[in-house]
Amino acid sequence: MRKIKIAVVGYGNRGGVYASYALSRPEEAEICAVVDCLEFKLKEAGALFGLPEDRLFLSLDEFLKANVECDIVVNATMDQMHYETAMAILEKGYNMLLEKPITADKNELLAIEKKAKEKGVYLFVCHVMRYSPYFVEIKRLINKGVIGEIFALEMNEHVSAGHFVNSYVRGRWHSEAECGSSFLLAKCCHDLDLMCWLNNKSEPKAVSSFGSRGYFKPEFAPEDSAEYCYDCPRLHTCMYSAKLMHLDNDSAPYVTWEGIKKPLDEITKEEKIAYLKTSIFGQCVYKIDTDLVDRQCVSVNFANGSVGTLNMIGGTTRGGRNIHITGSKGEIEGYWESSEFVLRIYNANLQEYAEKRISVKDKLTNTGHMGSDFEIMKSIVAYLNGDRESVSITSIDDSINGHLCVYAADESRKEGRIVFLEEYKQL
Ligand SMILES: NC(=O)c1ccc[n+]([C@@H]2O[C@H](COP(=O)([O-])OP(=O)(O)OC[C@H]3O[C@@H](n4cnc5c(N)ncnc54)[C@H](O)[C@@H]3O)[C@@H](O)[C@H]2O)c1
Structure with a gap:
């Protein structure tokens, strides 16, 4: 296995998480350069990864001019910087792992997709949940046809009160106008990505949504x-x-x-x-001037007639993600944070069903997002070494579909209409 050289742009919280893979698997990956506009972060990274001065850059421009040889650039800058930095990194011909959300703008999203295809480079998105052992197991069962044809995917994400206040009332994502991301984009682009990826035998066709700011006001x-x-x-x-x-x-x-x-x-x-x-x-949580919703529901109609629903609620007692996928042969139901789900399959006479509890607890690493932060790096490093086993890495089109569903949902919520994706993409 070739050792994969990784450059990190934006050595903050997320950049540090992905870079730490090289510390836990030094035989597989090494950090070859770090870019951050804060000098103390560069110093920290330099010491941790043993990087010389000429591999530490205060700007992306300097890094791109230095022609550093690397297999992939991790772009972990903040949301508003993704478009500009992603286009420059792709233009230079680097493979890229880009933090979510890809961007908040549909035209920018399509431009990034086009640029990656034009340049013939790999573009991965940090939709880390796809890589968690829990969703990998569910996807494998779907791919094997165990639950048959998918009828519906019912999902929810409950954002606990503490988390919601920290990030979406007081925190850096408190305002769509300031940060560029709606609550749905910042928090649940993961969930709509999961919906489109789990159901990628088909494609989303139309989206509708309701939501409002109901409590923190x-x-x-x-x-x-x-x-x-x-x-x-x-x-x-x-x-x-x-x-x-x-x-x-x-x-x-x-x-x-x-x-x-x-x-x-x-x-x-x-x-x-x-x-x-x-x-x-x-500031008082009720008095912060904000444009973010604290509840939203989304319905997605897929081309093959299957349907998906997602309820996103901010300020709940217990945080977490629930999923219930029903199919022609059986169903899957689980709570992500428990690392267990139930598989129900009809017996031949249709009068009864067998129920099996499936646990992925033994596959968990103690990294963030239920092991996903480690697994995404492991899968991508293996992929760059030619391993095509991962069910999580699929065509970039699935990631694009998830994001389009987010934008369409927000447009539907604001304008009170159903958004048809084919038409929406052309606008
Ligand atoms: N995948 C996930 O589940 C997940 C979870 C949380 C956050 N995120 C996303 O990850 C991204 C990063 O979030 P974070 O919490 O790590 O933010 P952060 O602020 O901790 O990190 C961003 C880093 O970029 C640096 N930076 C700012 N301007 C720069 C510039 N011009 N050039 C180079 N570096 C610059 C900052 O100094 C900082 O170190 C965001 O887009 C966020 O939405 C993803």
């Missing part, structure tokens, strides 16, 4: 609440108190404190409190 704020938690009489009692969530519990520190622009372990408690007194992370 001013009329639900307690009467005596202030704009900022640190000025509020409920600082110690409100379940969304910034002190409780961000200072005491320190949930998702890399997201919360990124505005301080210092390595996490160098940020003092005093700096954190000062930050919470003035930044969005210290």
